[in-house]
Amino acid sequence: MFLRYEESLQEIDPSVTLPYWDSLLDQYMDDSAASLIFSAEFMGNGNGEVTSGPAANWQTETGPLTRNVGVEGELFLFEEIHNITTRTRFVEICGMTRDMESYGLEFHHGDIHLWVGGNMAELNTAADDPLFWMHHANVDRIWELQRQNALRAGVDIDNDYPTNPEDYGNENHAPDAEFGLLRSDLRVRDGVSRSLTQGIYEYDPTPTCSARSLDCGSNKLRCVQLNGRHMCISKTLAEYQRDLEEENTRPQPVPGNNNNGAITRRPTFPWFNPRWVNRNNINPSLPRPVSPEEPEQITYPLIDQCAAFEYKPIQNSFCANGRKDIKEWVYIPVRVIAQRDPSFTKYDSYPVRSGNIRSGSDIYSLNTYTKLKSALNPGSPNCYQKCKSSQTGAGEVFVRTDGISYSGTYQEYAIVDQRLPVSVSVAYVAVKSPVRGKTSAVVSAYDSCGRVCRPSCLNLRTKKYEPCSGAVDITSHAPHLYAYSLGDSIMKLYELDSFPQFNENEIFLSFFCDYSSKWPWQTVINQPLTQASVPWSRPQYPGLEVPNQNSLLANPTRTKFNGGNSFSAVMNSK
Ligand SMILES: [Cu+2]
Numbered sequence: 001m002f003l004r005y006e007e008s009l010q011e012i013d014p015s016v017t018l019p020y021w022d023s024l025l026d027q028y029m030d031d032s033a034a035s036l037i038f039s040a041e042f043m044g045n046g047n048g049e050v051t052s053g054p055a056a057n058w059q060t061e062t063g064p065l066t067r068n069v070g071v072e073g074e075l076f077l078f079e080e081i082h083n084i085t086t087r088t089r090f091v092e093i094c095g096m097t098r099d100m101e102s103y104g105l106e107f108h109h110g111d112i113h114l115w116v117g118g119n120m121a122e123l124n125t126a127a128d129d130p131l132f133w134m135h136h137a138n139v140d141r142i143w144e145l146q147r148q149n150a151l152r153a154g155v156d157i158d159n160d161y162p163t164n165p166e167d168y169g170n171e172n173h174a175p176d177a178e179f180g181l182l183r184s185d186l187r188v189r190d191g192v193s194r195s196l197t198q199g200i201y202e203y204d205p206t207p208t209c210s211a212r213s214l215d216c217g218s219n220k221l222r223c224v225q226l227n228g229r230h231m232c233i234s235k236t237l238a239e240y241q242r243d244l245e246e247e248n249t250r251p252q253p254v255p256g257n258n259n260n261g262a263i264t265r266r267p268t269f270p271w272f273n274p275r276w277v278n279r280n281n282i283n284p285s286l287p288r289p290v291s292p293e294e295p296e297q298i299t300y301p302l303i304d305q306c307a308a309f310e311y312k313p314i315q316n317s318f319c320a321n322g323r324k325d326i327k328e329w330v331y332i333p334v335r336v337i338a339q340r341d342p343s344f345t346k347y348d349s350y351p352v353r354s355g356n357i358r359s360g361s362d363i364y365s366l367n368t369y370t371k372l373k374s375a376l377n378p379g380s381p382n383c384y385q386k387c388k389s390s391q392t393g394a395g396e397v398f399v400r401t402d403g404i405s406y407s408g409t410y411q412e413y414a415i416v417d418q419r420l421p422v423s424v425s426v427a428y429v430a431v432k433s434p435v436r437g438k439t440s441a442v443v444s445a446y447d448s449c450g451r452v453c454r455p456s457c458l459n460l461r462t463k464k465y466e467p468c469s470g471a472v473d474i475t476s477h478a479p480h481l482y483a484y485s486l487g488d489s490i491m492k493l494y495e496l497d498s499f500p501q502f503n504e505n506e507i508f509l510s511f512f513c514d515y516s517s518k519w520p521w522q523t524v525i526n527q528p529l530t531q532a533s534v535p536w537s538r539p540q541y542p543g544l545e546v547p548n549q550n551s552l553l554a555n556p557t558r559t560k561f562n563g564g565n566s567f568s569a570v571m572n573s574k
Contacts (some may be wrong), residue, residue: 020203024081025233032070066317067116071332073121073450088149089160091162144203210230233236322407333507336426337427339378339422340364340418347364350362351368395417396413397414398512399427403440429471431474434482440472444470451515454547455520481506
């Protein structure tokens with residue numbers, strides 16, 4: 001597909017070659033969203049409507065091209081690419097039922113879609129963003145590195161396409177399915193064959209640096225050392241401009257001087273965070289790469305979990321079934337109960353005992369209260385490496401709606417008090433208006449580290465919340481549990497007559513972000529697809545349905561959330 005794409009571009013401009021976006025260059029920056037790639041010189045701004053760069057003010061079918069970079073998701077990690085490119089069999093990296101977290105190229109590639117956000121985060125609009133093509137060119141590059149490794153191991157590449165339906169997924173990816181792209185002579189399995197991959201294209205190597213050569217080959221990159229390993233990372237726009245200025249004020253070469261006047265200096269890394277620590281978590285039982293390009297002992301930079309961050313606004317597209325209008329949406333309130341993040345270790349308010357400040361554990365910490373701790377019983381689920389935590393104690397919990405009966409998503413976040421062992425907040429999220437027919441949607445919640453929260457729904461009889469799937473049916477029958485605007489939704493929750501009262505019973509969905517290691521939807525797995533299985537499916541209130549298990553249950557053993565099912569369907573990226 002990429003060859004055809006490149007050929008088409010070359011019909012207009014023969015000098016065009018496809019660039020790939022090696023997002024590793026951005027991942028290990030302190031603030032990846034500040035990368036130079038999101039400047040006018042490269043891909044344009046990363047937040048909200050794209051108004052600079054080559055795609056400035058593009059109108060797509062679903063409205064203006066938008067991005068929400070760095071709000072959720074994650075860029076490729078060094079470790080992920082290493083794991084994938086050291087496999088020798090294609091099935092190891094493509095299967096949805098295999099160890100996706102270690103080797104799933106498809107699985108990890110979806111995190112970048114989410115990280116860019118906006119158009120990129122939705123399956124049907126992702127290709128609107130030019131970054132999509134550069135990201136996918138990179139996915140293909142990683143695949144090619146794996147293929148080269150397989151060739152070195154003597155794998156019969158031409159016959160390496162998986163034949164087990166569990167491995168290749170849906171029928172469009174069956175080995176004998178049609179290749180498409182006007183090539184009726186080809187089948188999907190031919191996509192890995194030598195005839196289609198050898199001698200036709202190659203990938204430029206990604207920039208590297210070493211102790212001997214700190215030059216990354218571009219003045220937009222710099223070399224950093226993390227745990228003894230040198231790697232190139234992108235500059236921010238500010239760093240790039242500062243370096244350019246320095247360059248301009250540098251003494252000009254003096255004729256006859258041997259070193260041409262060049263100043264040899266080690267780069268300084270003001271943003272380098274000493275808290276990036278060594279990690280040695282490679283599974284020793286993993287097979288070694290056939291031709292390891294890395295030294296025996298590999299250490300990976302661990303990203304600071306407590307990096308300072310700013311809340312970034314989210315630009316929703318308000319697009320439902322192709323109609324782009326906030327009037328097509330209604331608002332529902334969602335309660336978020338968040339436990340203190342176990343990795344949020346210290347808030348600088350300490351107990352004083354016998355006249356001394358005891359700074360081992362702050363006064364809010366769960367560790368201080370044995371009874372409370374055993375009642376809340378926090379786990380330690382898997383999460384994105386680069387998750388965010390604020391020193392003020394304010395934390396984000398994202399709440400997202402994905403249409404079932406319509407095409408469209410909505411994203412919002414609640415700000416929770418991370419200092420407290422447990423705190424409550426409300427987010428107002430939008431779903432398609434049910435005025436022209438019942439609306440079905442899945443509501444999900446997860447924190448900035450990708451850890452999902454457990455949904456529960458109000459049982460109107462017992463007035464208690466009970467585990468549910470988060471999938472809701474919303475009808476226009478009265479009484480409405482939705483409002484036509486965010487403002488009206490707030491008005492429904494509060495009685496503002498004299499002294500504001502809060503009507504908890506108006507909130508039918510509640511999420512508990514408890515850092516449990518358990519799969520949050522456990523209670524609804526394998527229940528029949530009927531509304532009878534849930535306690536409060538009364539007609540006048542939103543009913544509940546079990547979401548599509550195949551799409552939602554990407555991997556029941558982990559709680560890292562991959563943004564719903566948006567990117568579980570793209571398999572064959574070549
Ligand atoms: Cu993709």
